[in-house]
Amino acid sequence: MPIYEYRCKKCGAEAEYLIGVGKKENIACKNCGSTEMERILSVASFLGGISKHSPGRTCCGREERCDTPPCSDVGVCRRG
Numbered sequence: 001m002p003i004y005e006y007r008c009k010k011c012g013a014e015a016e017y018l019i020g021v022g023k024k025e026n027i028a029c030k031n032c033g034s035t036e037m038e039r040i041l042s043v044a045s046f047l048g049g050i051s052k053h054s055p056g057r058t059c060c061g062r063e064e065r066c067d068t069p070p071c072s073d074v075g076v077c078r079r080g
Helices: none
Strands: 003-008 014-018 037-040
Antiparallel strands (some): 003 014
16 A cells, blocks of 8 residues: 655644555544645655654754654654
């Protein structure tokens, strides 16, 4: 099943969803429950499969690398 990245039009949260080929996209925001979602182009598709949350890569713009990504599903760094 393909993984697609979506952004909520209501709260701006981003998340990935598994959607079967040929299936209707009835998804809701994992943060606020809104069904007003838009598909966005995933960063991984341009980086040769490297996820933006890959181990050893910063997620919050800090210089030090992360052994385990501290980001939540909505892309907010838990480090503060």
